[in-house]
Amino acid sequence: MTVALVVVSHSARIAEGAVELAGQMAPDVRLFAAGGTEDGRIGTSFELVLAAFESALDSAAGAGVVVLTDLGSAVMTAEAAVEFCSAPQDVLLADAPLVEGLVAAAVAAQGGAGAAAVKSAAEAVRFNGGGFSSDRGSSDGGSTGVGGAGTSDGGEPGGVPAAPAESGEFVLVNEAGIHARPAARIAGGLAGLDAEVTVNGVDGTSVMELMALAVGQGGTLTVEARGKDAAKAVAYVRGLVEDGFGEK
Amino acid sequence: MRLGVGWAVEWLQLSARKMSEHRVELIELDRAIGDSDHGENMDRGFQAVLEKIAEAAPDTPGAALKLAAMALMSKVGGAAGPLYGTAYLRAATALGTLEDVDAAALAAALEAARDGIVARGKAEPGDKTMVDAWTPAVEAANEAVILGADAVAVLAAAAEAAEVGAVTTDPLVARKGRASYLGERSAGHRDPGAVSTALLLRAAATAAGFPDGEQA
Numbered sequence: 001m002t003v004a005l006v007v008v009s010h011s012a013r014i015a016e017g018a019v020e021l022a023g024q025m026a027p028d029v030r031l032f033a034a035g036g037t038e039d040g041r042i043g044t045s046f047e048l049v050l051a052a053f054e055s056a057l058d059s060a061a062g063a064g065v066v067v068l069t070d071l072g073s074a075v076m077t078a079e080a081a082v083e084f085c086s087a088p089q090d091v092l093l094a095d096a097p098l099v100e101g102l103v104a105a106a107v108a109a110q111g112g113a114g115a116a117a118v119k120s121a122a123e124a125v126r127f128n129g130g131g132f133s134s135d136r137g138s139s140d141g142g143s144t145g146v147g148g149a150g151t152s153d154g155g156e157p158g159g160v161p162a163a164p165a166e167s168g169e170f171v172l173v174n175e176a177g178i179h180a181r182p183a184a185r186i187a188g189g190l191a192g193l194d195a196e197v198t199v200n201g202v203d204g205t206s207v208m209e210l211m212a213l214a215v216g217q218g219g220t221l222t223v224e225a226r227g228k229d230a231a232k233a234v235a236y237v238r239g240l241v242e243d244g245f246g247e248k
Numbered sequence: 249m250r251l252g253v254g255w256a257v258e259w260l261q262l263s264a265r266k267m268s269e270h271r272v273e274l275i276e277l278d279r280a281i282g283d284s285d286h287g288e289n290m291d292r293g294f295q296a297v298l299e300k301i302a303e304a305a306p307d308t309p310g311a312a313l314k315l316a317a318m319a320l321m322s323k324v325g326g327a328a329g330p331l332y333g334t335a336y337l338r339a340a341t342a343l344g345t346l347e348d349v350d351a352a353a354l355a356a357a358l359e360a361a362r363d364g365i366v367a368r369g370k371a372e373p374g375d376k377t378m379v380d381a382w383t384p385a386v387e388a389a390n391e392a393v394i395l396g397a398d399a400v401a402v403l404a405a406a407a408e409a410a411e412v413g414a415v416t417t418d419p420l421v422a423r424k425g426r427a428s429y430l431g432e433r434s435a436g437h438r439d440p441g442a443v444s445t446a447l448l449l450r451a452a453a454t455a456a457g458f459p460d461g462e463q464a
Contacts, residue, residue, distance in 0.1 A: 046321035076330040076368055
């Protein structure tokens with residue numbers, strides 16, 4: 001089973017909207033919205049949050065649940081609900097921007113990542129000036145080996161770039177180039193592999209960074225991968241690109 | 249003297265009355281340094297507690313406090329809901345299935361409640377929060393136990409210390425919660441969460457039979 005995700009927000013519509021958005025990029029991931037109070041006001045409802053946790057735990061069937069929250073007391077409500085729920089050790093709270101973190105988490109879950117890796121995929125999305133960046137950091141990437149784990153700044157240890165174990169350059173043939181769905185497919189697949197992968201220098205498991213590349217039709221993706229699944233990672237991106245992400 | 253489920257239920261009922269009576273006062277306090285919903289939220293929360301204990305008829309103090317925890321968690325909202333909900337839950341867990349609570353068990357339950365609030369809200373003494381009422385209350389309760397006080401005296405000591413603790417929040421600059429957005433301007437106002445804590449602990453002592461000056 002894949003990791004299930006829960007959104008805890010002060011607003012029912014924010015929670016539902018975030019779930020709708022992430023669901024577009026991760027069709028097989030079970031997403032649960034727990035927004036607003038029981039009577040539809042702005043706030044968080046402990047009972048709704050607890051119910052969402054239990055539903056998510058059921059659907060995850062032991063794979064774990066990762067929770068994204070918005071403002072302060074939503075975090076507190078979520079923490080309290082973890083304490084009350086039937087399997088506190090299986091529910092992880094991610095400290096991440098709600099929408100971007102949820103999308104990153106959903107894509108990682110879609111790619112088969114475990115709960116710890118899904119959580120760190122969400123937390124890798126950080127506010128950075130006006131935009132977002134992915135800082136994989138040295139966070140616990142889990143056993144599924146989310147790309148980039150092990151270095152503190154996305155660069156190489158000691159500042160000396162090591163030669164990639166595998167690499168490839170692929171020209172985009174699909175008309176729309178890299179947009180949300182192709183970015184999600186690339187990131188989702190790579191998240192499940194035991195390799196550190198960059199695409200045009202950015203983290204290959206970050207939907208946001210891939211989208212920000214804004215490479216159009218005829219543009220080139222340069223994939224560099226290290227690790228056990230490096231060859232698989234490069235082959236995976238090649239396959240997607242050559243297939244035009246199914247959009248040809 | 250030991251306190252049973254009758255005491256716990258009376259404490260919660262009296263708490264509901266106190267939250268209702270002090271609703272406007274808590275709103276006014278919260279208006280100065282927060283978002284003026286504390287009185288409203290606590291009143292609503294304890295009305296929900298009344299409904300819960302009426303329909304479920306708990307058979308131990310722990311069971312009564314657990315019901316209260318669920319109701320507060322769900323109905324208070326804001327930060328106070330999960331904070332008080334956690335406090336009552338941790339206290340309920342500490343009491344377990346005891347039918348009668350003695351002084352030591354009571355002090356341990358108060359300490360568990362305070363620890364839950366600290367774990368949830370990450371506030372420390374001096375941050376101008378309800379922790380500034382809970383922490384002296386716990387210390388006073390533990391001291392009373394060491395001095396050989398009975399359960400009623402432990403509650404009375406805790407209530408008095410919480411009341412003093414609430415007053416000591418007046419000059420503090422808030423470092424947690426919404427009041428902290430005000431920075432220095434939060435000084436000169438009493439923390440509403442510390443006040444509600446003092447009211448609730450006073451209700452616990454009154455329900456145990458300790459004379460309440462306010463009611464006289």
